[in-house]
Amino acid sequence: MNEPPGTGGTMHDSSGKNRDGTIGNLVTTGVVDGNFKGYQFTAGPKDIDRLVVVDSPALNAYRNVFKVFLRLKTTTKEQNIIQKGQANTTGGSWKIEMDADGHVVCTFRGARGRGAVGSRGDLANDKWHGITCIRRATEVVMIVDGGIPRKDPGRTGNIDNNADLTIGGKKSCTAPNVSCQYYTGLLDRIAIRRR
Numbered sequence: 001m002n003e004p005p006g007t008g009g010t011m012h013d014s015s016g017k018n019r020d021g022t023i024g025n026l027v028t029t030g031v032v033d034g035n036f037k038g039y040q041f042t043a044g045p046k047d048i049d050r051l052v053v054v055d056s057p058a059l060n061a062y063r064n065v066f067k068v069f070l071r072l073k074t075t076t077k078e079q080n081i082i083q084k085g086q087a088n089t090t091g092g093s094w095k096i097e098m099d100a101d102g103h104v105v106c107t108f109r110g111a112r113g114r115g116a117v118g119s120r121g122d123l124a125n126d127k128w129h130g131i132t133c134i135r136r137a138t139e140v141v142m143i144v145d146g147g148i149p150r151k152d153p154g155r156t157g158n159i160d161n162n163a164d165l166t167i168g169g170k171k172s173c174t175a176p177n178v179s180c181q182y183y184t185g186l187l188d189r190i191a192i193r194r195r
Helices: none
Strands: 006-011 021-033 036-041 052-054 066-073 079-084 093-098 104-110 113-118 129-136 139-144 150-153 165-167 185-194
Touching: 021 185, 036 066, 066 079, 066 093, 066 104, 079 185, 093 129, 104 129, 104 139, 113 139, 113 150
Parallel strands: none
Antiparallel strands: 006 021, 021 036, 021 052, 036 185, 052 165, 066 129, 066 185, 079 093, 079 165, 093 104, 104 113, 129 139, 139 150
16 A cells, blocks of 8 residues: 555555555545555545455455454544455455444454454554454454454354455445445555465
C-alpha cells in the first residue's frame, strides 16, 4: 500500500505474485501519518468506489495455515476492514472487522464450522495497531500489537469461494438486509500468507 498520492488506479502486490487490486476512486493513496504511509478510507456514499477489490483465488484459506496481518488507525466502530466472501457465500469466508465496541474480530467460516476471536480492548482509539489473524487446523488466533495471543479452539475446515477480496467494506450490500459497513480510517499494510 505504498502507491503515491492520488486516487484510483492499481494496488500493487509487493510479493511479486501479481495479485494486484483495483483502488476505488474514493480511496486516497499516499497518505502519511507519523511513521506510516497508506490509504485513507473516508465516509461517503454507499458506493463500490470506496473499496479496494482483488480478484484472486489464491487468497482463499483452503485447508492451509492462513495468516493475515494488517495495520490500521481509526476512530470509527462497527465496520468491515477486509474480507473474502460474506456470511452466506458458498464455500465459506474469512474477514477482519470491528464491532460496535471497537473490538477487532477475526472470523473464519469453513466446511467444518466457524471460528472467531476478538481483541480485548477498544482499538478505535485513533492510534496505529498491528493485527494478526491466523487460522490453523484446530484454532483461530489473534495477536494485537505483538501481545499475548487470543485463541478460539475448533476446526473450521476448507474455505474456498469465488468471491473477490474486498478491502474497506462489503462488495454486495443491500440495506436494510445487508449493511455495507464501509471502513473509515487509515490502512498502511496488509500481508496475506498461506502455507
